[in-house]
Every structure is written in structure tokens, then in C-alpha cells.
Amino acid sequence: MNAEKSERALKHAALIVLVAAAIAFPKVFTNPAVTNYGVLAMIFVTVATAWNIFSGYSGYISLGHAVFYGSGAYALGIAARDWHVGGTTVFALLPLVAVVGAVIAVPVGLIALRVRRHTFIVITIAFFFIFQLMAFNFSFTGGSSGLNSPFLTWPASGYNTPFYYIALAFAIGAIAISWLVRRSRFGLQLRAIRDDEDRARGLGVRTMRVKLSAFILSGALTAMIGAVWFYYINQVAPQTGFDPLFDLTVVLMAFIGGYGSIAGPVLGALIIEPGTLWLNTQPQFSGGYLSEILLGGIFLLVVLFMPRGIIPTGGEWITRLRTRGRPAVVPAMAMDAASGAAASSGSGSATSGSESTTSVSSGGTR
Amino acid sequence: MTALLRTEGIKKAYGGVQALNGATLEVAEGTVAGLIGPNGSGKTTLFNVITGYERADEGQVYFGGKAITNAAPDKVFATGIGRTFQLTRIFARLTVLENMLVAAQTKDQPRNVLSWFGKDAWTHHHRHAMDLLKFVGIERHANVLAGSLSYGQRKLLELAYVLVADPQVILLDEPAGGVNPTLINHITDRIRELNSQGKTFLIVEHNMEFVMGLCANITVLESGASVASGPPDIIRTNKRVLDAYLGADLEEDSDDDQ
Amino acid sequence: MAHQIYQAVADGILEGGVYALMAVGLTLIFGVLDIINIAQGVLVILGAYLSYSLSVHLHIDLFLGLLITVPAMFLIGVVIYWAFIRRLRGTERTSMTLLVTYAVALIVEGVLYKIYGANDVELTASYVTSSVHLLGFYLSYIYIYGFILAIVLIAALYALLYRTRFGRSVRATMQDETAARLVGIDVNRVAALTFGIGVAVTATGGMFYGATSGGFNPNSGYDLISRLLAIIILGGLGSIGGALAASVFMLLLESLVTIWSPNWAIVVFYAALVLVLVIRPTGFLGRKAVRAQ
Numbered sequence: 071m072n073a074e075k076s077e078r079a080l081k082h083a084a085l086i087v088l089v090a091a092a093i094a095f096p097k098v099f100t101n102p103a104v105t106n107y108g109v110l111a112m113i114f115v116t117v118a119t120a121w122n123i124f125s126g127y128s129g130y131i132s133l134g135h136a137v138f139y140g141s142g143a144y145a146l147g148i149a150a151r152d153w154h155v156g157g158t159t160v161f162a163l164l165p166l167v168a169v170v171g172a173v174i175a176v177p178v179g180l181i182a183l184r185v186r187r188h189t190f191i192v193i194t195i196a197f198f199f200i201f202q203l204m205a206f207n208f209s210f211t212g213g214s215s216g217l218n219s220p221f222l223t224w225p226a227s228g229y230n231t232p233f234y235y236i237a238l239a240f241a242i243g244a245i246a247i248s249w250l251v252r253r254s255r256f257g258l259q260l261r262a263i264r265d266d267e268d269r270a271r272g273l274g275v276r277t278m279r280v281k282l283s284a285f286i287l288s289g290a291l292t293a294m295i296g297a298v299w300f301y302y303i304n305q306v307a308p309q310t311g312f313d314p315l316f317d318l319t320v321v322l323m324a325f326i327g328g329y330g331s332i333a334g335p336v337l338g339a340l341i342i343e344p345g346t347l348w349l350n351t352q353p354q355f356s357g358g359y360l361s362e363i364l365l366g367g368i369f370l371l372v373v374l375f376m377p378r379g380i381i382p383t384g385g386e387w388i389t390r391l392r393t394r395g396r397p398a399v400v401p402a403m404a405m406d407a408a409s410g411a412a413a414s415s416g417s418g419s420a421t422s423g424s425e426s427t428t429s430v431s432s433g434g435t436r
Numbered sequence: 437m438t439a440l441l442r443t444e445g446i447k448k449a450y451g452g453v454q455a456l457n458g459a460t461l462e463v464a465e466g467t468v469a470g471l472i473g474p475n476g477s478g479k480t481t482l483f484n485v486i487t488g489y490e491r492a493d494e495g496q497v498y499f500g501g502k503a504i505t506n507a508a509p510d511k512v513f514a515t516g517i518g519r520t521f522q523l524t525r526i527f528a529r530l531t532v533l534e535n536m537l538v539a540a541q542t543k544d545q546p547r548n549v550l551s552w553f554g555k556d557a558w559t560h561h562h563r564h565a566m567d568l569l570k571f572v573g574i575e576r577h578a579n580v581l582a583g584s585l586s587y588g589q590r591k592l593l594e595l596a597y598v599l600v601a602d603p604q605v606i607l608l609d610e611p612a613g614g615v616n617p618t619l620i621n622h623i624t625d626r627i628r629e630l631n632s633q634g635k636t637f638l639i640v641e642h643n644m645e646f647v648m649g650l651c652a653n654i655t656v657l658e659s660g661a662s663v664a665s666g667p668p669d670i671i672r673t674n675k676r677v678l679d680a681y682l683g684a685d686l687e688e689d690s691d692d693d694q
Numbered sequence: 695m696a697h698q699i700y701q702a703v704a705d706g707i708l709e710g711g712v713y714a715l716m717a718v719g720l721t722l723i724f725g726v727l728d729i730i731n732i733a734q735g736v737l738v739i740l741g742a743y744l745s746y747s748l749s750v751h752l753h754i755d756l757f758l759g760l761l762i763t764v765p766a767m768f769l770i771g772v773v774i775y776w777a778f779i780r781r782l783r784g785t786e787r788t789s790m791t792l793l794v795t796y797a798v799a800l801i802v803e804g805v806l807y808k809i810y811g812a813n814d815v816e817l818t819a820s821y822v823t824s825s826v827h828l829l830g831f832y833l834s835y836i837y838i839y840g841f842i843l844a845i846v847l848i849a850a851l852y853a854l855l856y857r858t859r860f861g862r863s864v865r866a867t868m869q870d871e872t873a874a875r876l877v878g879i880d881v882n883r884v885a886a887l888t889f890g891i892g893v894a895v896t897a898t899g900g901m902f903y904g905a906t907s908g909g910f911n912p913n914s915g916y917d918l919i920s921r922l923l924a925i926i927i928l929g930g931l932g933s934i935g936g937a938l939a940a941s942v943f944m945l946l947l948e949s950l951v952t953i954w955s956p957n958w959a960i961v962v963f964y965a966a967l968v969l970v971l972v973i974r975p976t977g978f979l980g981r982k983a984v985r986a987q
Contacts, residue, residue: 131789133796181972188730188788189931192923193971199920200964207957255537258530262538265527272489272509273539274601314916318796325793330529359807366800373794374781 092238096231105230107344109302112237114343116295118323118335119244123251124288125321126330128281129264130187133317134194135292137178137201138171140311142293143300145170147217148210156220160301161236164294171293172286179285183278202312216307219300233302240295241336247291248332251284260284264330315365319346322369439498440465440636441517441605446485446495448478448660455481457660459495461638463605463653468627468637470651472644472671474681478660479640480522483607487519488512499605518603522610522640524590528583532574532593535582536565539600568596572626588619595626606630608639612646624650648672656680698953704831706949710942711841712906716899716918717925717937718848719892725932726868726888729779729791733799735919737893740802741767741900742910743810746817756819756901757839763897771893774798775886799915806912814909817901840902847895848938854891855934864888868932924967 096105117139125132145167150160182193205211251257259280262270271277300306323342328334349361439462448456456478463469471479484490486497488509497505499515507515527535540561569575572592577585582593591611598606608627612620620643627637627650641647647654648668656664656671658680664671671677720734741763748759778798782790825834855861866874867884875881903918904910925944929936944963951959 129789131792181968185971188728188792189927189971191789191792192730192927193968195920196924196964196967200961200968203961203964207961258534258538261530261534262527265529266525268489268509269525269527270538272487272513274510274513275538318793318800321793359804362800362807363804366797366804369797369800370778370794373790373797374778 089242093235096234102230105234107347109230109234109237110347111340111343112234112241113295113299113302114320114323114339115241115336116237116244117292118320118327118339119241119248119332120288120291120295121320122324122330122332122335123244123248123291124281124284126324126335127251127257127260127264128284129330130183130190130281131321132194132285132288133191133321134178134196134198135288135320136312136314136316137194137197138174138289138292139296139299139316140201140205140306140308141174142167142171142296143306143311144205144211144217145293146297146300147212147219147306150220151217160220164297167297168290168294171290174293175286175289176282179282179289183281183285198312198314198317202308205308205312211308214308216305216311217300219304219306233298236298237295237302240291240298244291244295245332245336247287251287252332256280256283261330315362318369319365322365322372325369326372439463440500441486441638442498443482443486444496444498446482446497447493448481448485448490449493455660456485456492456495458662459657459660460662461655461665463636463638465636466631466634467652468631468639468650470647470654471638471640471657472642472647472654473657476659477657477680479657480609481660482657483519483609483640486512487517487607513601513603516604517607518598518601518605519607520591520594520598520609520611522613524587524594526582526585526590526593528581530582531579532569532582532585533562533565533578535593536568536597536600537561539597540565565600568599569593571599572596573622588615591615591619591623595623599630603635605636605638608637608641610640610642612641612643620646699950701831702949702953703946704833705837706946707942708833708837708841709906709949710938710945711844712837712899712902713921713925713945714844714938714941715840715847715902716896717922717929717941718844718851718934719895719899720922721926721929721932721934721937722851722895723889723892724926725934726864727779727791727885728788729795729889730788730923731889731892732792732795732919732923733774733802734795734893734896734922735917736799736802736806736912736915737767737770738896738900738903738918739910739912739915740770740806741897742817742904743806743815743900744897745901745904746815749817749819756817756905760898760901763901764894767897767900768890768894771890772886774893775889779889780882780885799919803912803915810912812911812913814911815904816907816909817904819905834906836902836905840906843898843902844938847898848934851891851895851934860884860887921963924964928967928970 095108099105099108117135121132121135124130146160146163149155149163149166155163178197182190182197185193205216206214211217251260259270259275259277262273262275263277263280267277296311300311319342323338324330324335325338326334326341327336327338346361346365349364441463443459443461446456446459447454459478459482461469461471461482471482473479481490485492488504488507488511491506495505496503499517502515504512504515527538530538566575566578569578572595574585574589574592574596577589582590585593595608595611598608611623611627615623624646627639631637639647639651648671652667654666654668654671655662656674656677658676663676663680664674666674716734716738720731723729723731723734744763744766745756745759748754748762749756754762778794779791782794819836825832826838853861855864863874863879863884866877866879867881867888871881874884907914921944925940926937928944929938929940944966947966948959948963951962
């Protein structure tokens with residue numbers, strides 16, 4: 071019992087240290103080039119976490135989340151332009167952007183969530199292209215040249231820092247929401263859907279409602295952070311707001327860190343976003359072609375060899391190294407002596423309780 | 437004795453195969469009924485039709501006198517019929533306890549969205565779930581991922597969570613399949629105990645000892661049609677039943693029944 | 695105006711033939727392997743570039759070049775399957791393979807950029823630009839050849855699937871992989887060969903696409919794959935006839951809408967997909983829908 075408590079305390083302490091480090095980051099590294107990494111990293115932590123709230127938990131992989139990201143960016147741009155909002159008051163528009171994201175999620179979700187998983191993926195791609203094309207074609211979206219963000223009168227030298235804190239706030243908020251969802255009844259239903267949707271439905275889970283709710287939540291968050299991103303880089307165009315590589319990158323982040331977990335997307339984002347940014351600054355990677363090949367290559371490696379993500383698989387390898395040489399199953403005699411002792415590799419252990427007659431061998435075909 | 441669950445002339449075809457061709461059976465309230473038949477006779481299909489996982493082409497399903505034919509699985513579940521599956525279907529990535537809670541949460545729909553996130557509603561369900569896990573004997577594994585359970589433990593988990601919603605009728609699809617004798621006895625005890633509390637059972641099984649020893653009334657299915665129905669003693673000596681299992685003409689079909 | 699419409703109809707139908715060539719391979723792969731091959735778009739472009747190289751550097755006629763590109767693409771398909779897709783197992787296999795093929799697509803695209811650069815190229819030949827004047831309509835020769843070849847190939851595929859032993863193995867694997875294994879079918883071999891065939895068909899599609907698209911570059915793959923996906927979903931995943939029907943239908947629709955507004959034509963393409971999915975989630979001729987997943 072004490073081991074459990076101290077483990078929890080350790081986790082809490084680690085969390086506090088991380089958050090403190092994150093807060094201190096721009097104070098320590100004042101170089102704008104570095105803080106730029108920080109801002110974008112935090113933005114993508116939010117994106118990946120928001121994506122995970124829907125796709126990671128439900129198992130429906132969305133390759134169209136750029137729809138929300140870009141729509142959020144455009145929504146902010148259009149509102150700021152038409153209502154002549156400028157300066158920091160623009161941030162007050164963010165709740166509106168969330169609503170826009172949610173409103174878009176409803177029809178898209180209602181259509182896309184009625185079909186099987188792989189068709190779903192394709193529909194998200196289709197919607198992605200529809201939105202990109204609409205951005206190109208409509209005049210109120212600025213056509214192919216896109217929109218410019220309203221001007222922010224922040225000093226050039228300290229420009230990144232406030233954005234960093236805003237992005238960080240969103241990241242922490244998204245992670246908190248992700249955690250809340252996971253431990254709630256709602257999250258349980260989502261995860262049951264991922265494992266066996268028919269069974270879940272047979273047990274009375276309102277699958278459409280649950281999936282749609284997660285989709286809306288995810289969409290609203292993504293839209294908001296998309297708006298923040300737009301404000302940060304000052305412009306959005308159809309190809310940047312709705313960028314096909316965006317979705318693949320987000321999925322890769324989630325997978326590398328561990329698909330479906332809370333920390334997974336965070337770690338993935340923290341690894342990949344600064345990674346890609348740095349790669350793009352290297353001369354041989356300019357023009358983007360090599361980075362595409364690299365991205366594809368890494369993706370293949372991860373999916374083929376570490377399908378549960380680098381972090382979980384890495385954890386498993388470490389465990390295997392540590393328990394090397396120890397027998398997996400303790401002989402039955404020893405079991406009776408030490409009742410309730412668990413098998414060393416942590417898989418479902420045998421019970422030796424008094425009233426239960428379930429034994430180590432299940433006897434049947436698996 | 438009233439028939440709590442009743443099917444009448446169910447017919448179901450898959451492409452060219454007539455899986456069910458007039459399946460009729462009755463399960464009286466408070467009894468343990470059995471459903472047997474050779475491989476491919478349509479037992480699981482009948483279960484699927486009753487519980488809404490498949491649609492019947494013809495025929496009716498009655499529960500407590502009301503027709504529930506072709507209702508969706510969750511509706512059937514809500515009327516008070518629970519079932520297990522031949523190949524255990526559990527949520528592998530959730531813990532054993534979480535598996536139980538998925539079944540639990542549907543009984544009382546939350547008043548508002550916030551209660552979805554609240555922990556208070558959980559405690560009652562938690563306790564109920566743990567009680568059921570204790571009843572079947574796997575409470576020690578409550579926080580283990582269901583996917584890592586052994587086959588026998590999974591069977592017990594399935595039994596536990598079919599009970600969560602407190603159904604009136606429980607359909608068990610091969611509860612003794614591939615399970616060692618000690619465990620079979622354990623399961624038989626549990627079923628008897630639940631039956632004494634008033635629960636009605638319909639059990640599909642190949643294990644004749646299990647069925648004959650437990651069930652008060654047995655229906656025999658052959659090629660999708662009910663060919664006999666009655667208490668174990670009658671069924672055991674019924675010629676039709678023996679023909680169904682052993683093959684009417686041993687010379688004619690060499691690959692019958694396998 | 696009416697004349698314009700008829701011309702558009704003719705154009706649409708013929709162009710549908712070309713797209714059918716590309717879509718059929720995709721739907722075949724899905725039908726047999728349960729895989730959505732996102733790389734198909736880029737592979738079409740690869741086929742186009744191969745034809746281009748043969749035509750420009752070796753002065754081989756486009757159609758003759760097919761004799762080389764088709765087997766080459768077949769091999770590439772088999773290699774892709776064997777190296778990357780064969781290992782994928784498990785409950786989330788379909789999502790995984792989709793991501794893997796997406797990754798492969800990225801790599802191929804990057805490689806093409808490296809080799810050919812980003813500028814538009816085109817496949818040219820005498821029959822590409824000329825057309826026959828029939829009943830007051832201009833029907834471009836290349837499109838006619840493309841349409842005919844599409845019909846021929848699809849007929850050949852049907853023959854392969856329904857008249858040969860290999861085809862029987864393929865259909866058996868389609869229906870139940872485990873059962874197929876039990877009767878001794880080497881599922882991996884069937885899968886690899888099917889994947890190869892699906893990709894090989896794109897070689898032909900690539901040649902026609904390269905000749906008729908008015909310029910292509912490595913980036914063209916995205917637009918292409920999204921259209922192809924829309925087509926095969928519309929036609930029903932796994933249905934070859936459906937792919938043909940859907941190709942013709944979609945291209946016809948786009949062709950007609952182009953009269954009114956070229957910009958919106960492509961959006962209509964996707965909108966039609968969405969509409970059909972609302973009304974009939976399995977597409978026109980799709981297999982019976984299973985409850986989600």
C-alpha cells in the first residue's frame with residue numbers, strides 16, 4: 071500500500087516539476103528562435119491532445135481535423151476583419167471560434183460517424199478537401215491569398231512570450247479535459263466503443279451520441295487553437311489552414327507517443343514538432359521533399375515495429391529487460407503458499423482464494 | 437407455467453444457406469432451459485435473432501407475451517434479456533472493473549451532462565460491480581486489463597457482466613465451452629444459485645452432462661428447426677435427437693456433423 | 695447550350711473510363727485485402743512518370759511503353775505489400791494499413807520530387823491532341839482508347855476472378871480469410887499478387903492520366919487519391935462494377951457542373967459523395983453494410 075502511495079506522490083511531484091519547467095521556459099530561453107519552437111510545440115500539444123480525445127479514445131481515426139484547425143483560423147480572421155476587432159480583444163473572440171468548431175462538427179459528425187471505421191477515415195479526408203476548396207473559392211475567405219490577422223501591438227522582442235503562455239494554457243487545459251474525459255463515464259463508453267462497438271451498443275451505450283459528443287469537443291478545441299495559431303503567424307491561406315500534412319503529422323504524434331493515452335500525444339507533439347521545425351531549417355531539407363520522405367519513413371518504422379507507440383513499446387522493452395531470466399509463471403505449490411502473489415510479468419495472475427475454484431490453468435482452448 | 441420467452445417459427449437465411457427453418461421454443465419463467473443440437477444447427481443464430489443481433493426473415497419472438505422480434509440489441513437488453521457470447525466478447529483494453537461499469541452505466545441515464553463526469557454516481561455502481569465480481573470469483577483481477585485474463589476468467593467475467601443490468605432472462609452461449617471441470621462445477625453452482633433467486637436461463641451447450649444435469653427442459657435444434665422438446669430423460673432417449681446427432685444414414689453422408 | 699451539354703456528357707463518360715482504370719485497382723485491393731491504399735494516387739503519378747521517362751528519354755510510344763510500365767508497377771505493388779503491409783495484424787489493421795500506405799505515398803512523392811522536380815510535365819503523342827469529329831462532337835482519340843482499354847481491362851479482371859483458379863482463391867480470401875487458409879490457400883501470396891494487380895492497373899491509368907490531365911507533378915497525387923476514394927466509396931468498396939459506374943457518374947457530374955462553374959465542379963464531386971453516404975452508406979453497389987465496424 072505504501073508503495074502505491076509513494077508512486078502516486080512521485081507522479082504528482084513529477085507533474086509539478088514539468089509544469090513549472092514549462093512555465094519557466096521562455097524566461098530561461100529568451101532567444102525568439104527558441105521560444106518560437108515553444109509556441110508551436112504547445113500549439114501542437116493542444117492539437118494532438120484534442121485529436122486524441124476523439125480519435126484516440128474512440129478508435130475512429132480522423133484524417134480531417136485540419137477542417138477544424140483551418141476553420142478556427144478563418145473564423146477568427148473573418149470575425150476580426152468584419153467586426154474591426156484588433157489588438158488583444160481578438161482573444162475575446164475565441165469562445166465564438168469554439169462555437170464555430172462545434173457547429174461544424176455536428177453535420178460532419180452526423181454524416182461521418184454513421185459508417186464503418188475505414189469509410190470514416192475516407193470521409194474525413196473528403197471533408198478536408200471540401201473545406202480546402204471552399205476556402206479557395208469563396209470570396210469572403212479571401213480566395214487563394216487568404217486572410218491576414220489583425221495587427222498586434224506587442225513589442226517585437228517579446229512577441230512570442232505571451233503567445234507561448236496562451237498556448238501553454240490551452241495545452242494544459244486540453245490535457246486536463248482529456249484526463250477528465252478518460253476517467254468519466256463518458257470516457258468509459260468511448261473506450262468501450264473502441265474495443266467492441268457492437269457489444270457496447272448491445273449493452274445500451276448510445277454510441278452515436280457518445281461519438282458525436284467527443285467529436286464536437288475535439289473539434290471545438292482544435293478550432294480554438296487553430297485561431298491562436300493564425301493570430302501568431304499572422305496569416306492563413308487555404309493550403310496552410312487546410313494542409314494535408316497537418317493531419318498526418320498529428321496522427322504520427324499520437325502514435326509515436328502512444329495512441330489513446332493522455333501523455334502519448336503530448337510526448338509525440340513535443341518530439342515531432344520541434345523536430346520538424348529544426349529539420350526544415352537545415353539546408354538539405356529545404357524545399358520540403360526530404361522531410362516528406364523522412365516523415366513517411368519514421369511513420370512506417372513506428373507503425374510497423376512499435377504499433378502501440380514508442381513510449382509504451384519502449385516501456386515494454388525495458389520491462390522485458392528487467393525481468394529477463396525470471397520465470398513467468400510461479401509453480402502451483404508456491405502459489406498456495408504465497409496466496410495472491412502475482413506473476414512477475416504482470417499479466418493476469420492466478421488466484422488462490424478460498425471460495426473461488428478458478429485455477430491457474432484455464433484448461434480450455436484460448 | 438407461463439412462457440417468459442418464446443419464439444415461433446423463426447426462419448433466417450444467409451445467401452443460399454437456410455440457417456433457421458422454423459425454430460420454435462418456449463422458456464418458462466424461473467426455469468433453466470437448454471438448447472442443444474449438432475454443429476451448424478442454428479443455435480447461435482437463434483440467439484442472435486432473439487437478442488437483435490440478426491434479423492429474422494420470418495417468425496416471432498415474444499418476451500412476457502410482447503413481441504420483440506427484430507428489435508435492436510440495446511432495446512432487447514433494456515427489456516430484460518441478457519446474453520453471453522460463444523467467443524467471449526469483452527472490452528480487452530479496459531480493466532475488468534471497467535468492463536463491468538460499461539454495462540452498469542446504462543441503467544440510470546444521467547440527469548445532466550455534468551453527472552457524466554461526476555464520481556458520485558460511480559460509487560453505487562462500483563460496489564454493485566465488485567459484488568458481482570466476487571460472486572463469480574474474479575474480484576482479485578478487478579484492476580487488470582481484461583485482455584490479459586485467461587480463457588476461463590473471461591467466461592466468468594462475461595457471466596458477471598451479463599448480470600449487471602439484472603436481467604430477467606439470461607441467454608448463455610456455451611458457458612462450459614473449453615473450460616476445465618472444476619470451473620464447470622463452479623459455473624453450474626452460480627447458475628443454480630441465480631436460478632433460485634428467480635432468474636430464468638436459456639443455455640446453449642454441447643456438453644451433454646452439463647445440460648442434462650442442469651436444465652429442466654431441453655429443446656433440440658436440427659438444421660434450423662426444432663425437432664424435440666422436453667425434460668432431459670425424454671430427450672436422452674428420443675430417436676429423432678439421436679438421429680440428428682449421429683446422422684440419419686451413416687453411409688450416405690461421410691462428412692455429416694463435422 | 696444543348697450542344698455544350700451533350701459534349702460535356704460525352705467528355706464525362708469517356709473521362710470516367712480513364713478514372714475507372716485507376717479506381718478499379720483501388721477497389722480490388724480493398725475488396726480482397728480490406729486495405730485502403732492511400733498510395734494509389736501517387737502510384738498513378740509514378741506510372742505516369744514512368745511512361746514519361748520512357749516516352750521522352752527512350753522515345754517509346756506511350757501504348758508500347760505500357761508493356762514495360764505495367765509489369766514494373768506490378769512488381770512495385772508486390773514489393774510494397776510484402777515489405778510493409780504483410781506484417782500488419784490485429785484489430786486495428788485497417789486503420790494501420792491506411793496510415794502505412796499514407797506513409798508510403800509520402801515517400802514515393804518525395805522521391806519523385808527529387809528525381810523529376812516540381813514542375814508540371816505532360817505526356818504527348820500524336821493521338822493525344824487529335825480527336826475524331828463524330829456527329830458534331832469532338833471525341834478525343836486518347837479518351838476513346840482509354841475508355842476501350844478500361845472496358846477490356848475490367849472484363850479481363852472479371853474473367854480472372856471468375857474463371858481462373860487464382861481468381862477463385864482471391865474470391866475465397868475476400869470472403870473469409872481463415873476459411874481460405876484452411877483449404878490450403880496461401881493467403882499471403884494471394885494478397886501480394888492482388889495488391890500487385892491493383893497497382894499494375896494504375897500503370898495504365900497513369901499513362902492516360904498523364905496524357906489527359908494537362909500537366910501533372912508529384913503533388914497531383916493528393917487530388918487524385920481523394921477523387922478515387924470518393925469514387926470507390928460511391929461505387930461500393932470492393933465492387934469492380936461499382937467503380938466503373940461511379941467513375942462515369944462522378945466524371946459526368948463534374949463535367950456538367952464545369953459548364954456552369956469550373957471552380958465549383960470539384961466541390962460538387964465531394965458533395966455528391968457525402969450526399970450518397972447520407973442516403974445509402976454502402977454506396978451504389980456496395981456489399982451489405984455491417985453495423986458500424
